[in-house]
Structures are given as C-alpha cells and as structure tokens.
Ligand code: FES
C-alpha cells in the first residue's frame with residue numbers, strides 16, 4: 001500500500017514553495033520536516049495547547065488541525081517568518097526582558113497568538129489579554145510574565161500611535 | 162538577620178549576583194530557534210511507535226508480529242521478550258533506605274503480563290512515525306484479562322488479589338514516625354479537630370512530551386543519546402546498566418528541554434527500547450511520546466488519602482498533629498527513584514512550620530493497576546501542606562482566632578534555629594515570623610478582611626486563604642538516594658576555565674529546563690571572578706563535557722550547583738591572581754580582578770588583563786618561571802554533609818470569590834513570601850515561584866487522571882485533563898526574604914517548588930473561608946464547581 005500523496009504549492013514565510021506531501025500530513029509536520037521550520041511545536045496534536053499556532057492567510061490557526069494539503073495556495077507565516085519581518089520585534093524583546101518564557105516550548109505559539117492583539121492595537125485590560133491567550137497552554141510561567149510582556153508591548157504601540 | 166556574609170565578593174556594589182539579567186535561551190526561544198530533541202534529525206533516522214496494553218491488567222498469551230514486519234517502511238519489530246534478552250536484568254524500584262520496601266521486577270516492555278493500561282508491549286521501528294503506527298496496527302496480541310486493583314482503600318484487603326503474587330500483597334511500603342506523645346496531647350487538648358482529605362492523581366504535562374533520539378555507532382561502540390532530561394548522568398547510568406553498555410561509552414545530551422517538573426528525572430521502558438533498537442539497527446532511532454502516550458505512561462503522582470488530626474489549647478496553641486496516609490502508587494515502583502518518596506515527604510513536612518512537639522505520621526503505599534507514580538514537582542508538599550494548613554485553619558476557627566494570628570502564635574520562631582522540627586528533622590536558617598509579617602503587609606490583611614465583610618453584606622462571597630509552608634530542597638547524600646544505593650549523584654560539580662582570549666567557560670552538572678540555571682551559574686561565575694558577564698559561557702546538559710553531577714531535581718540546581726560554581730570560580734580566581742602576582746612582581750593578596758582586569762586592590766586601573774593572562778598561560782608560557790605551571794581550570798564538587806535537605810520556608814495568601822449558586826471560583830489575588838536564601842537573579846526567582854504556583858493551582862482546581870473500575874484511563878487528552886490556562890489564573894505577587902543557608906558560603910536554597918508546594922493549600926483554605934458561613938467545607942482536590950456545590954449541600 002503506497003501512501004497517498006498530493007502536490008501543493010504555497011507561500012511559507014514569503015517564499016513560494018512546491019512539494020509533494022502525504023495527504024494525511026498535518027501542516028506543522030510539513031513545516032517541521034519538509035521545510036525545516038522547527039519553531040512551530042507540537043504539544044498535543046488535538047487542537048488544545050496552541051503550541052502549533054501559525055498564521056494562514058492572515059488568521060491564526062492550529063497547525064496540527066490543518067492538513068498540509070489544505071494549505072495549498074495559502075500564505076503561511078511561522079514564528080521564523082514573524083521574526084524575519086520584524087513585525088513583533090518589540091514583543092519579542094519584551095518577552096526576553098520580562099522573562100515571559102521558561103522552557104520556551106509554548107513561546108512561538110504565544111507570540112503568534114499575541115500578534116493578533118498587536119496588529120491593530122486597542123486598549124485592553126489584563127483580563128482581556130488573558131482571555132485572548134487562553135487557548136495557549138504554558139506549563140512553566142504561570143502566565144503572569146506573558147501577560148506583562150504583551151501588555152507592555154501593546155501600551156507602547158498605543159503610545160506611539 | 163544575616164550575619165557577616167561568608168561570600169563578601171558576591172556582595173560588592175554592582176555584583177552580578179542579586180541582579181536581574183535576561184537569559185540567552187530566551188533570545189533563541191522567541192525567534193523559534195530553540196533546539197529540542199525532536200528538532201534534531203540525523204540522516205537515516207528511524208522512528209519508534211509502541212503497541213501498549215489496552216487493559217489495566219492482562220496476561221499476554223501470544224504475540225504475533227509477522228504481519229507487522231511486512232508493512233512498508235518497517236525496519237524492526239521488537240517484543241518485550243526480545244528486549245528483555247538485551248537487558249542485564251529487570252528493574253526493581255526499591256532503595257535500601259526504605260526499610261521493608263518491596264517491588265516486583267519490571268522489564269522495560271512487558272514480557273508475559275501487562276500491569277497497567279499503556280504499558281509498552283511491542284515496539285515498531287519504521288521510516289516515519291506514521292509508518293510505525295500503521296504497522297503497529299498489524300501486531301496481533303492475544304490477552305487474558307486479569308482482575309484489576311484500582312482502589313487504594315481496598316488494595317490491602319485480604320480478598321483483593323495481589324497484582325504481583327510473588328510479593329504476597331499489594332503493599333509497597335509502610336512507615337510510622339512519632340515524636341513526643343500524641344495520645345497524651347490529644348487526651349489533654351481543649352479542642353481536637355479531625356478530617357479526611359483526598360487528592361486526585363496528577364501528571365506533569367510538560368508541553369514538550371518525553372523525547373529521545375539514540376544513535377549507536379557499531380564501529381566505536383559509542384552511543385549518543387539526545388533526550389529531554391533533567392539528569393543526564395543519571396540516565397546515562399540507568400541506560401548503560403540496563404543494556405549492559407559501558408557507561409563511559411554512552412553520551413547523554415539534553416538539548417533544550419520543553420518543561421520537565423520532575424517528569425524528566427525519570428527513565429521509561431519505551432526509552433530503553435528505543436535505545437536498544439538503535440544498537441540493533443546501528444541507525445538513529447527517535448521516540449517522541451504523543452500526548453495520549455504521555456498521559457498513559459509519564460509518571461503520575463499525588464493520589465493520596467490522608468486522615469489528619471490536630472490538638473490545640475483553647476487559647477490557640479497547637480499541641481500535636483497526627484496523620485495517616487494511604488498512598489496509591491502504580492503497578493511497579495518507579496526505577497530507580499521509587500514510588501514512595503511522596504508519602505515519605507508528606508510524613509516529613511505536614512505541620513512543618515509549627516512548634517508543636519508531638520507528631521505522629523504513618524503511611525502505607527499500595528500498588529494499583531495504574532501508571533507508576535513517582536516524583537513530580539514539590540513531591541508530597543501540596544498534600545502535606547493542604548492537610549496541615551487546613552487543620553490549622555479549622556483549629557483557628559474552632560478557637561475563634563483569626564487564622565493569621567493563630568499562625569503567628571504557633572510558627573517556629575526565627576531566633577530558634579537550629580532546632581529539630583516536629584517530624585524529627587533538623588531545621589535551620591528559617592524565617593516564618595518575618596515571612597508572615599511581610600505577608601500581612603503585602604496583603605494589607607486587616608483591610609482585606611474588612612473588604613471581605615463588605616462584600617459579604619452585598620451577597621458576594623469572598624474568601625481569604627493563608628498557608629505557611631516548609632519545603633525540603635537539595636537533598637544530601639546522607640539521605641535517600643545516597644544512602645539508598647541509587648546511581649544518582651547528590652553532589653554536584655563545576656569546572657571553570659580561563660580561555661586564551663580571556664573568555665571563561667563554566668561547565669556544570671546541573672541542568673537548565675528554562676529556569677535560567679545557566680544564567681544563574683554565569684552570574685555567580687562572573688561575580689566571583691570579576692569578569693564581564695558577556696565573557697562567560699555556561700555549558701550544561703552534556704555528559705561528554707560537564708563534570709559528573711546529579712542534574713536538576715528537588716530544587717537543587719542553585720543550592721548545590723551554585724555553591725560548586727562559586728567555589729570553582731574562587732579557585733580559578735586564586736590561580737589567576739597567583740600568575741598575575743608572578744608577572745607583576747606583586748603579592749597576590751594585594752591584587753583584585755575587576756571587569757576582566759587584574760588591578761591593585763581598591764583601584765580600577767588595569768595592571769594586566771585576563772586576556773593577557775590567558776595568552777601567556779596557554780601560548781607564551783615561557784614568560785613564566787618554570788615552577789609556575791598554569792592550569793587555568795578549576796573544578797569543585799559540593800554536597801551537603803549531614804543535612805537531609807536544605808529546608809526553605811514561606812507563606813502564601815489567596816483571595817478568591819465563590820459563586821455559591823454555580824460553584825464557580827474566581828481567583829482574585831495571590832501572594833507568596835518565601836525564603837530561598839540568597840537570591841541570585843530576582844526575576845528568575847520570582848518566575849519560578851509564579852509558574853510553580855499555577856502548577857499547584859491546576860492540581861488543586863482542575864487536574865485529575867480519572868480511572869474507571871476496569872483500570873481504563875478516562876481522560877487522556879488535553880481536552881479532558883484540564884490544565885490551568887491564562888484566563889482563569891491570577892496575577893501573583895512575590896516577595897523574598899533572604900536568610901542565607903549556613904550549609905554553603907553562597908547561601909542559596911531551592912526556589913523551584915515553593916509555589917507548587919503551598920498553592921493548593923492556600924486556595925483550599927481561601928475557598929473554605931468563603932464557605933464557612935454556610936457551614937460548607939472542602940477536603941478534597943481537585944475542587945471542581947461540583948465539589949463546591951456538594952460542600953454547600955446544593956447537589
Ligand atoms: S499541537 Fe496543535 S493545539 Fe496542541
């Protein structure tokens with residue numbers, strides 16, 4: 001029984017790529033194994049932990065719940081791409097300075113999720129930041145530092161207009 | 162409180178010690194450049210998947226792997242019996258320090274009987290994990306189901322079958338300790354409170370699951386293993402001994418580790434199997450546990466029932482406490498750290514902050530057809546503290562005394578150390594009184610009580626909780642692992658080297674899983690040597706590079722590894738000054754090192770740089786007289802001498818709101834005041850406490866591995882095993898009291914488990930404080946809305 005495959009072509013972090021992938025391969029396995037983009041992590045592979053969060057056509061999705069073939073024609077952005085464009089450089093700096101991660105395994109997913117709040121910044125409360133992040137599991141930090149880092153970044157962006 | 166510091170060099174102005182510095186690992190993590198075990202992919206890597214027992218207890222009648230072997234991409238199918246042949250013998254998870262303890266022999270994969278659902282039976286190794294899983298479907302196993310033992314309360318009943326008939330019964334271990342005379346104290350007490358507490362089974366849920374990549378080279382017979390581990394040297398010993406390989410030929414590398422929490426101090430059968438496959442196939446073989454496997458095979462913990470009793474005088478003096486623990490282990494005692502530490506720790510620390518002199522604690526640890534249990538963050542402390550602190554609260558209420566005041570009257574006094582605690586263990590350098598008064602201030606306690614009253618009038622039910630605690634950190638060799646005969650180092654070591662260009666390499670046996678252990682060791686090295694932090698590089702997590710050590714467990718990294726680092730840096734510093742003295746024709750004691758330069762003491766003008774000393778010491782050695790042979794490298798090992806642990810202490814406060822109609826709970830505020838001795842990096846210490854608290858809160862409120870009567874784990878997904886998420890968790894305010902431990906010159910105690918140890922106690926007390934006017938009381942965790950409504954008699 002040979003494995004069913006399909007050809008896909010998509011943009012990954014701004015680069016156009018074409019690959020033949022097993023139809024059952026999920027997007028993060030594709031990114032990690034085919035593209036060598038190991039910044040996206042797998043914590044559950046059933047859609048709960050958010051470690052696999054990536055941006056597909058501008059929306060944050062759980063990369064473990066989407067098949068690679070479903071990303072055919074899409075624009076995918078991972079934490080590596082986000083780093084490259086500098087879109088969240090301020091958030092990343094605040095994460096480092098505020099020590100908003102310990103093991104760092106949840107961090108790429110957190111950054112991608114938090115980036116949604118920053119794209120069109122509006123004043124939000126800490127409780128709203130917490131709610132926004134509540135689909136991303138972090139076992140290490142207890143979240144307080146992450147909320148601080150997001151809040152600091154957001155406030156700075158609002159201040160600077 | 163602190164006398165003259167024995168480490169004045171660390172107390173200099175602008176010292177790197179006591180300062181918040183960011184972590185290098187954080188800079189990689191935010192860019193997605195962390196390097197975890199599964200990110201490493203050598204050419205020709207194969208992947209392992211396992212057939213695991215679908216039953217809680219079953220005899221294996223036959224195993225047929227022929228069809229599985231024919232599946233696409235399959236390189237190897239190995240049964241439990243085949244793996245057993247490659248092993249030097251079964252594991253037996255006992256330690257000689259636990260008198261009378263027994264455990265059944267256990268092979269890495271079951272040979273003829275599966276004893277818990279999830280136990281590995283057959284390994285399939287294939288070109289991809291997907292191919293291995295596909296092929297695993299073709300492994301045919303015939304089982305005969307056997308009766309399961311699931312309930313710890315009936316596990317010792319005469320009509321309950323013994324899981325391992327050779328052991329005679331299901332008792333793993335029992336122990337009683339007694340100090341003073343509890344019966345007399347109870348008979349003479351004005352008030353005696355009794356309660357029974359139950360605690361659900363938890364598991365660590367590190368976000369990165371267990372992961373291992375084994376690469377065997379048949380030519381050199383060398384084995385390189387990358388694995389997500391806290392204890393590289395310990396796993397080296399266990400892997401090598403189990404498979405009969407020379408230990409020095411096994412290299413363990415722990416790359417970035419995605420959370421550990423005690424889970425990753427352990428070794429597992431599927432890991433041995435993966436290594437065996439690499440040896441057999443002479444190819445890299447990788448095993449990454451998926452989440453289901455994690456729930457069904459990672460160690461579990463915390464399943465305990467504790468009966469507790471406290472005796473007090475009517476003016477609020479505790480005269481005795483006694484507890485009886487029934488601890489539910491799994492099917493085997495976890496090798497080599499055992500499954501009895503948890504009960505033993507409950508027995509050591511319950512009521513630990515208080516000055517009563519009568520204490521009795523007994524425990525029975527029993528085997529169950531469930532996942533083996535073992536050490537998980539703050540071993541035993543969440544349970545001991547919940548029991549002790551709930552009893553204290555109930556006693557305070559019975560006496561009509563405010564719970565803070567009640568504790569004030571009973572904690573061990575700050576000027577009373579060293580002393581023997583109620584459990585008969587030596588305590589020193591503690592600060593219960595100072596922590597308590599700091600908490601009162603931080604919480605604004607009296608005002609908070611008034612606010613609570615105001616809300617009550619409006620029909621809003623808020624509760625205030627307090628929980629004092631002690632925490633055993635950094636175990637010494639005279640205690641369990643050392644005296645018990647385990648291949649686990651309780652000492653730790655550091656080698657510090659001056660490189661030719663003036664850079665400093667610091668190699669430590671303790672490891673980092675995100676706590677910032679490497680940053681902390683770098684800070685200690687830089688402060689001690691007098692070099693800029695940028696010139697120090699810390700290496701950890703590689704048995705080929707670092708001196709032999711125990712790794713990171715039991716909050717020992719800074720307490721033990723930090724002292725080793727401090728002493729090693731002092732030695733190197735002395736040598737550098739010695740060489741500088743020769744070159745500068747000056748007495749070494751008149752010299753100092755500041756910012757990487759040797760200076761005259763009290764001055765800042767460079768007389769020679771460390772780069773110069775490095776150059777001469779490594780390359781132009783002829784510039785030194787013959788009798789001076791530079792080493793420019795120093796190693797120091799540190800261990801506790803007689804102490805069992807370095808005990809830390811602290812106190813937590815919680816403010817919660819309970820919706821008495823729905824049972825929903827809102828965590829409003831959380832405070833921690835703790836004493837970890839010298840704080841090296843305040844931010845990192847704070848974050849250990851915060852993360853630890855939330856882990857404790859998760860256990861207290863949501864987490865539980867639920868088994869049905871047939872021994873089937875009911876909730877082995879992250880959707881069903883609830884963990885704390887950002888939305889429900891509070892901000893946590895942290896303060897440190899710094900009573901240096903006298904057992905080292907550095908003075909640091911452990912900090913990593915202080916949050917976890919008492920958070921369940923404080924939130925339970927807060928909830929009960931809110932329920933008290935309604936006559937409701939909770940004595941079981943997790944405290945779900947349903948538990949709360951039951952306590953209120955509403956369901
Ligand atoms: S790995 Fe996708 S949500 Fe957990």
Ligand code: FES
Nearest residue numbers: 102106138139140
């Ligand atoms: S930092 Fe470890 S899971 Fe978030």
